[in-house]
Amino acid sequence: MIVFQKPHALTDVPFHYCPGCTHGIIHRLVAEAIDKLGVEGRTVGVASVGCSVMSYDYFNCDMVEAAHGRAPAVATGIKRALPENIVFTYQGDGDLAAIGTAETVHAAARGENITIIFVNNAIYGMTGGQMAPTSLPGQITQTSPYGRDVKTQGYPVKVCELLSGLDGPTYLERVSVDSPQAVKNAGRAILKAFTNQVEGKGFSLVEVLSTCPTNWGMTPVESLEWCRENMIPYYPLGVYRDKFAENGGGEK
Amino acid sequence: MSTTKIIIAGFGGQGILFTGKLMTYQGLLDGKYVSWLPSYGPEVRGGTCNCSVIISDEPIGSPIIDNPDIVIAMNRPSLDKYEPRVAKGGKLFVESSLIDRKAERTDITVYYVPATEIANENGDNRLGNMVMHGKVLSVTDAISFDNVRQAIEKVISARHRDLLDINMKILAAGYSGGQAAASRFA
């Protein structure tokens, strides 16, 4: 009896991610959601620019690689052309919350019936550890070598809070993957974000607090602790919007 | 083989572009080659506005006109700008109820038409352009009178369809007020 196996929606291509990176977990959660809903054959994913750029090789569904920041616009084009298909983007913080802010905000404002998986690790990973729009105040990165100074480098962008100011989004939730329990919870949220689309409910975004041991200069275990101790207090977990919740769609 | 080049100029809101379109459609209905080129820019009522219309027996090269055969000047700035450019022997129509000066050229034919006044007398002071249009039809062979109603039906927007009759009435007033007009109504 098989008790554990790779989801069908993942290919056999080995991940290129650094040891301890949580992208692998999040990829798996996305693939599990696609499997559970049985929609792989009609799913088109949009990869973005950042560490997850090569996710087009990892997901078994049709994949389109977008220019930096433009994934929500590309996904909009695909979804409008193929309204019966399931369209998701998989984006990092630089892609979604810096260069792609306009695309993100307006796809959300339109209530575009797509699913966005937003991986926030508070740093630019692929280019080697520069300050991200979500880097924490005081956080040391290659381009904030003395720590992010909010006087000159501004404050982090809280995406769920930002988007919850709009009428368009259906579902906004922030989760983390820093413990087995958290991973389970993240899986639930990601499944819900895909289910919403299948049911035609509209724009869903799940922000997943993630880690970057390589560029944070920590071991994987230390990274998870840093996420728990520093990121989660700044980026509170929970549901920020759920239009279809039983209690009438309370906001955090 | 003939080509007639027309410039219509005035304020935005005077029906400049409409009159141009109407002439263009008439040319099309006559089986001629036609072009209509508007000035364009920030769309401000009362701003300056002009359009160039060419009606020809031959394919039209430039839609841009250096020396028009016909100029309709619906305000003073338009008269100042286009009077010098009228082709020798050409026709200049001056909106004399709004323009306080006479034309200076002597090598062209000038028609002074109190268009807004005539339009007002006939029920709608906004339709001075139709008076001018009627006047032009009465003194030129470039555009036939017969298809003007058909052309108005093509150009007029659906929500202004009820204005078709008043347009025709005022056009006729301009036409009959023109020289040698009456016989062409027959």
Next chain:
Amino acid sequence: MSEKVLMKGNEAIAEAAIRSGCRYYLGYPITPQTEVAAYMAKKMPKIGGVFMQAESEISAVNMVYGVAATGKRCMTSSSSPGISLKCEGLSYLAACDLPSVVVNVQRGGPGLGGIQPSQSDYFQATKGSGHGDFRMIVLAPSSVQEMADLTSLAFDLADKYRMTSMVLADGTIGQMMEPVELKDDMHETHYDKPWACTGTKMEREHNIINSLILKPEILEQLNLDRYEKYKVVEENEPRYEEFMMEDADICIVAFGIASRVSKSAIVEARKQGIKVGLIRPITLWPFPEEPIRIAADKVKSFISVELSMGQLIYDVKLASQCKKPVYLCSRVGGMITSPDYVLKKIIEVNNLGGASV
């Protein structure tokens, strides 16, 4: 064939696109092309199509990229400053060999410039519409009828070669009205698109549309392959019109509105006994080099008539291999050459008798 109707150039583009099977228009307002968007906004919902006003030109071109990835016919339109923003997307569309149609109704630049007609995006359209080695098919209409016909052709060539076709118009042709005759169905050839991302239906390997190629030897090969395709386009697709060239001593090269003005000037010059003709490139890329090369052995001189500071003139010099002098006749900034202005240049060049300056 239906009856002749009067249409604005911009409206002719939109109607022809719809009749060519385009059901996805994604744009952003900018003068002087907004009539395209307005027309689409009115028509598309009535025929089951999609009109999207994006949040920016960047977004619009990326929505086009998304629709094109599904294999559906789609287009965007803009004017010069907006096209600059779309250039990123044009590079990605080329890199992924996605068919799409992009319209540029040019206005005067650089920068915000003005809103009056211009042809000063010639270099951008034909030489550098984004980073990397790539080409677009560039079609230059000179009448409202051609706005329609070349838009239809743009869709066909885009599908045929898996490229972006650009319709490079200008504010004059966009705004002017002329009679147009449109066929009901302008979607002549349908192409299979097995590469499209429409879902695997669990029946095939997943399709990937991607332009990230980290191995230089593979990226080089992809570029070489793409340029083999471009070679075929260069062989098969140059289009041009010759006007009074049989006995011409002076050859004007001009496209779009500048060619219309030039024709009028040529007719006047001929009345004065000056033998002048016109070669009008209809495709700006591939550039019709052959007729100009042949003309270079016959005429005494060339005049490049353009609404730019001397952009087309480079291609005229290259195609004529500089065998004869090439003079520039231009207005810029939204000013348009008039027939008189071109005529003066013709007389001036005629007086030089083909001597180099």
